[in-house]
Amino acid sequence: MSRRFTPKVLTANDLRKGDVIYLTADGRWSRQHNEAELIDDEAIAELRLLEAMGQSAHIVGPYLADARPGPNGPEPLHFRETFRTRGPSNYAHGKQEADHVPL
Amino acid sequence: MYRYNEFDTAFVRQRVAQFSGQIDRRLDGSLTEDEFRPLRLMNGLYLQLHAYMLRIAIPYGTLRADQMRQLAHIAETWDKGYGHFTTRQNIQFNWPKLTDVPAILSALADVGMHSIQTSGNCIRNVTADHFAGAAADEIEDPRPVAEMIRQWSTDHPEFQFLPRKFKIAVIGSAHDRAVTRAHDIGLRILHQNGVAGFEVIVGGGLGRTPMLGPVIRPFLPKADLLPYLEAIVATYNLLGRRDNKFKARIKITVFENGLERFRDLVEQEFIRRRASFNGAAAEILAEIAPFFAPPAFKAADPAPFAAAYAVDGLFRAWADTNLVPHKRADHAIVTVSLKAHGETPGDASAAQMRALADLADAYGYGELRISHEQNVILPHVARADLPAVHEALRRVGLATANVGLLSDIIACPGMDYCALATARSIPVAQEIATHFKAIGLEREIGQIKIKISGCINACGHHHVGHIGILGLDRAGVENYQITLGGDHTETAAIGERAGPGFAYDAVVPAIERVLRTYLALRRATDETFIETFRRLGAAPFKQALYGDEARDAA
Ligand code: HEM
Ligand code: SF4
Numbered sequence: 001m002s003r004r005f006t007p008k009v010l011t012a013n014d015l016r017k018g019d020v021i022y023l024t025a026d027g028r029w030s031r032q033h034n035e036a037e038l039i040d041d042e043a044i045a046e047l048r049l050l051e052a053m054g055q056s057a058h059i060v061g062p063y064l065a066d067a068r069p070g071p072n073g074p075e076p077l078h079f080r081e082t083f084r085t086r087g088p089s090n091y092a093h094g095k096q097e098a099d100h101v102p103l
Numbered sequence: 104m105y106r107y108n109e110f111d112t113a114f115v116r117q118r119v120a121q122f123s124g125q126i127d128r129r130l131d132g133s134l135t136e137d138e139f140r141p142l143r144l145m146n147g148l149y150l151q152l153h154a155y156m157l158r159i160a161i162p163y164g165t166l167r168a169d170q171m172r173q174l175a176h177i178a179e180t181w182d183k184g185y186g187h188f189t190t191r192q193n194i195q196f197n198w199p200k201l202t203d204v205p206a207i208l209s210a211l212a213d214v215g216m217h218s219i220q221t222s223g224n225c226i227r228n229v230t231a232d233h234f235a236g237a238a239a240d241e242i243e244d245p246r247p248v249a250e251m252i253r254q255w256s257t258d259h260p261e262f263q264f265l266p267r268k269f270k271i272a273v274i275g276s277a278h279d280r281a282v283t284r285a286h287d288i289g290l291r292i293l294h295q296n297g298v299a300g301f302e303v304i305v306g307g308g309l310g311r312t313p314m315l316g317p318v319i320r321p322f323l324p325k326a327d328l329l330p331y332l333e334a335i336v337a338t339y340n341l342l343g344r345r346d347n348k349f350k351a352r353i354k355i356t357v358f359e360n361g362l363e364r365f366r367d368l369v370e371q372e373f374i375r376r377r378a379s380f381n382g383a384a385a386e387i388l389a390e391i392a393p394f395f396a397p398p399a400f401k402a403a404d405p406a407p408f409a410a411a412y413a414v415d416g417l418f419r420a421w422a423d424t425n426l427v428p429h430k431r432a433d434h435a436i437v438t439v440s441l442k443a444h445g446e447t448p449g450d451a452s453a454a455q456m457r458a459l460a461d462l463a464d465a466y467g468y469g470e471l472r473i474s475h476e477q478n479v480i481l482p483h484v485a486r487a488d489l490p491a492v493h494e495a496l497r498r499v500g501l502a503t504a505n506v507g508l509l510s511d512i513i514a515c516p517g518m519d520y521c522a523l524a525t526a527r528s529i530p531v532a533q534e535i536a537t538h539f540k541a542i543g544l545e546r547e548i549g550q551i552k553i554k555i556s557g558c559i560n561a562c563g564h565h566h567v568g569h570i571g572i573l574g575l576d577r578a579g580v581e582n583y584q585i586t587l588g589g590d591h592t593e594t595a596a597i598g599e600r601a602g603p604g605f606a607y608d609a610v611v612p613a614i615e616r617v618l619r620t621y622l623a624l625r626r627a628t629d630e631t632f633i634e635t636f637r638r639l640g641a642a643p644f645k646q647a648l649y650g651d652e653a654r655d656a657a
Contacts (some may be wrong), residue, residue, distance in 0.1 A: 015130070015202050018154035030393045057132045060150060060373055078151075078579055080518060083527075087153050088519035090447045093198065096154040 006046045009074050011054055011084070012062035020084045020095070021059065023048060029059065031095065033085040034073030039064075082099035104251050105165070105394040107215040114258070115212045116217055122146045123205035130202070146205060146224075151520045157196045157204060163231035163249040163273070164192040164396055164480075166471040168460040173214040175456035180206050186456070188449040189442060190475045190513055190564055192230045192272070193221055202588045213276045219257065222491055225267045226256035226336070230272045232280045233404040233474035236397060237436050237482035239428040240553040243292045243299065245275035247391045248328065251384065254391075255329055262336055266343030267351035269336065270308075279593040282475065283307070284315040285567060288335060293322060300324045305335060308356030309561035314354045319366050325388075325494025326371075328379045333374035338365065344541075363405040380648070398468035405433050405486035412492075418493050421504035426489070429482075435489060437467075437481040440511060441498060447529050448514045451475030453475060458499040466492050475564075476513055478506065478538060503621075507550050509618075510536035513564055517557025518572060524557035526574025526581040531555055531610055538611050539618075548618055551632045552591065567591035569597045569633045570614060581607045587617070588636050599641055602649050613648055622648040 011033075021029040030036065033069040039045045045064050052062035058092035066077040076082045087094020107115070122142070130137040143149075147158040161175075174194060178186050181203045182196040189195055199207060211217055220227055223350035229252045232238065232243045252271055256262065262269070272281040275292040280656040301323045307316025323331055334352075334451055339382025341361060346349045350359075357365045426435045440461065442448050451459070459479055465473045466488040470481035484492055496502040505511050512535060515521065519527030532555055532621045539545045554568030558575070566570030571586035589598030605613050618632070625635045636644065 007358050013150055013154075018150060018198075018201065020153060057130075060136050079581060080524075080576075082517055084152055088197075088529075089527060090519055090533065091183070 005040065005045075006040045006066045006077070007038050007065045007068060008042040008064040009038060009076075010034065010048045010062060010067050011065050012044070012052060012059040016055075018060075020069050023052060032073075033067075033076060033081075034070070036074050037069070038067055038069060038074040040053075045049070065077075105162075105391065107639050110603045111215070111254075112212075115215075115217045115219070117570070118217065119147070119205065119208040119212055122208065126201060126205060141440070144222040145219070146204075146208070146220035148199075149222065149522075149589050151197065151516075151517070151522050152524075153520070154198045155201060155204070156520065156647075157218060158189075158193050159216060160210070160221050161192045161194060161216075161248050161473050162253050163229055164233045164473045164475075165235070165246060166473060167194070167214075167472065168463040168467075168469045170214045170216055171456050171460040171471055173210060173216070173462070174429045175453040175460070177207055177210055178453040178456065180210075185450050185452045186644075187447070187516065188451065188473050188477050190477065190515070190562060191228060191600070192233075192473050193228055194473070196569070197516075206268060208558045221227065221649050222268075223263075224269075226252075226265075226269045226271065229256070230270070231252050231282055232274050232276060232288075233478075233480050234280060234427065234436055234482065235275065235431050235472070236395060237434075238276050238278075238280075239422075239430050239477040239639070240276045240278055241430065242277070242285070242294055243275040244395055245290075245292055246395050247271040247388055248261065248275075248290070248292070248325075249273045250391050250394070251329070251387050252332065255332070256389070261333075262340065265292060265336070265340055266345050266356075267353075267354065269339075271332075277593065279591075279595070280474075282567060282591045282595070283454060284566070284595040285309050285313075285564070285591070286316065288332065295322055298324060300330065302333075303331065306354040306362075308352050308354040309559075309566050310352070311349055311355065311559050312352075313561065313566040314358065315597065316354070316593050317362050319362065319369065320330075325376065326382055326384050327379055328472060329384050330377040331369075331373050332368045333376050337373055337376070338368045342368070344654065361494060369589065390465065394511060398470070400431055400434065400468075400483065401485060403433055403485040403487040408489050411490035415490070416501075417497075417504070418490060421493055421502055422489065424508060425506045426503045433486055434483055435486050436488070437484050437492060438506045439479040439481065439499075439501050441478050441509050442499055442505055442536065443503045444510050444540045445503075445533050448512050448532050451479070455499050455501055456502065458495065462492055464496055476511065478511070480621070505545065507552075509539050509548055509553060511552075511553050512536065513552075513568070515552040515556050515563035517555070517563075521557060521562075523560060525559070525576040526557050526583065526607075528555040528557040528563055528572070528574055531574070531583065531607075534611050535614055536593040538615070542615075544622075549628070549631055551618075552589075553614070554589075554591075556600050564591060566594050567595060568598060570617065572610065572614075583607065583610045583618075583650065585610075585613060587641050588633070590633065601641065601645055616647040617644050620644055627644075 025037035518524035556563035586598030
């Protein structure tokens with residue numbers, strides 16, 4: 001048996017703006033991590049990734065990132081993904097500015 | 104300063120048009136990302152963590168006032184009101200939209216600037232001494248040679264797909280302010296028996312495998328420069344490893360083949376290529392040199408400087424750290440610190456860029472320089488004007504008196520921006536600066552270089568910092584390795600790793616322990632950190648970092 005699969009969210013950057021985006025369960029791209037679909041089946045995760053690769057007219061660099069369930073939706077596991085949910089730490093830019101994601 | 108000729112202008116405009124078309128084709132789906140990526144990288148456009156990033160070359164760090172104003176305009180119009188000056192004499196904008204990039208590139212072309220060859224496996228922006236043309240210790244201004252290299256390397260058909268990126272630095276002084284030994288090729292201008300030439304260094308580099316470049320030619324006559332450079336790059340182009348990205352830089356090629364073999368191949372290639380150049384270098388240089396003629400210096404009685412120095416403590420503190428001697432006694436070189444305590448090293452707001460452009464026009468003959476240490480330089484300021492310059496800098500938050508001190512830190516963008524980062528660097532720099540200011544030890548500690556990189560690629564030059572900090576990811580947590588004893592000057596050295604890394608919160612206390620140890624052990628207040636380190640070695644500092652574990656591990 002393989003190791004237990006760590007649940008994933010599918011993330012990418014918006015082609016025009018570069019902003020970080022997440023695939024939702026109903027197939028939209030959201031700018032909020034907690035709106036992402038938390039995928040806990042490896043085969044489905046791979047399928048979502050393949051589908052996303054076909055959407056290159058809107059998105060760039062899709063990949064699967066580890067996540068876990070939280071009270072308001074999926075939460076990132078790794079600090080890199082946490083930074084991607086908000087923006088840089090030296091200025092309140094990125095999502096901290098546009099969408100007022102609390103730090 | 105160098106101004107584009109018709110050829111340069113047409114070339115840059117054509118590139119903007121081509122890239123605009125490529126962006127359109129990416130947006131309408133005719134180009135996939137895999138096809139588009141190399142094209143955007145050829146034009147300096149990266150995708151980072153939160154947005155795109157556009158890297159713009161500032162060849163040999165020289166900038167005119169009108170160019171600086173245009174950078175301010177770009178920052179305000181298409182970015183978030185600031186720009187980031189880097190260790191490679193580039194400026195990076197962190198928030199451009201893909202659809203705005205053509206407009207930005209046109210605005211750059213309007214002032215003779217571009218992003219060409221700021222990425223990719225080609226010869227990158229040529230860097231040089233940021234005090235070029237002004238330094239009292241200068242043998243010869245390195246910029247005409249750097250400009251010749253820029254012209255030769257731009258769009259050079261043979262060298263667009265090298266095994267890996269290729270960086271050249273040129274220095275024209277005894278003091279090395281361009282870190283020549285950490286470049287793929289370093290050139291040091293020398294005059295030998297009345298003949299101008301270069302000491303040629305090859306195969307230096309930082310990154311994963313830091314190496315100081317050895318000398319391949321102790322003296323190369325100036326006229327032979329281009330064929331010799333071609334011979335080096337052509338030899339590397341054939342011999343360099345394309346099977347493994349981590350072994351593809353010329354430093355590995357030279358190391359694996361041995362300097363002797365590499366040199367023999369270069370010398371053979373040089374003889375073949377030399378004939379076809381037919382002494383072209385002399386002609387090109389004669390054409391370029393007038394653009395770098397010194398400005399018409401005005402003679403001015405430096406009395407106002409002495410008067411302000413005597414009475415104004417803030418001015419005195421600033422003059423003591425931020426000025427260096429100019430080749431003319433009645434002038435000085437001003438380093439404007441982009442390292443205000445708690446701010447991001449290397450960042451300048453649009454308002455600050457405009458203020459710098461205005462100061463350059465009013466007091467600096469319209470000239471500016473960007474240093475690899477992420478500061479801005481006014482290379483020629485009459486001493487008499489220094490009090491007025493200081494006052495104007497104070498008004499825009501640019502009068503920080505810390506050049507060469509602890510808070511004058513190099514920091515790469517790290518995980519706040521960079522997609523390759525393994526940890527953050529900017530907040531570490533911010534906290535070191537504010538902490539030592541708060542405890543009042545910065546002046547006491549004196550001259551020291553702290554350099555921080557957010558991953559092994561070493562864009563923040565941590566290997567050559569007196570204290571280097573490297574941010575890593577250890578099992579999903581930021582962790583920082585400290586190196587000690589690096590040196591970025593003519594006595595270049597790669598720092599040695601002190602031991603296991605430190606958690607994010609433990610970095611500032613660790614640096615404080617090292618520096619308190621230095622203060623306790625230095626012979627006199629004028630023995631700098633690096634001098635004390637060289638005298639005593641790493642042991643007492645490791646002891647300070649790790650206590651008795653250091654001895655057990657030794
Ligand atoms: C997000 C943008 C950046 C990316 C993707 C990037 C990528 C890299 C990579 C991959 C290397 C290692 C190359 C090798 O050893 O083969 C490197 C080295 C380096 N980069 Fe960057 N870098 C970035 C930003 C910067 C910045 C902001 C600076 C200046 C502050 C910089 C200056 C350098 C320097 C000085 C080196 C080491 C010298 C050498 O080439 O050996 N880079 N960079
Ligand atoms: S050192 Fe690493 S983190 Fe820092 S800019 Fe270079 S690639 Fe990015």
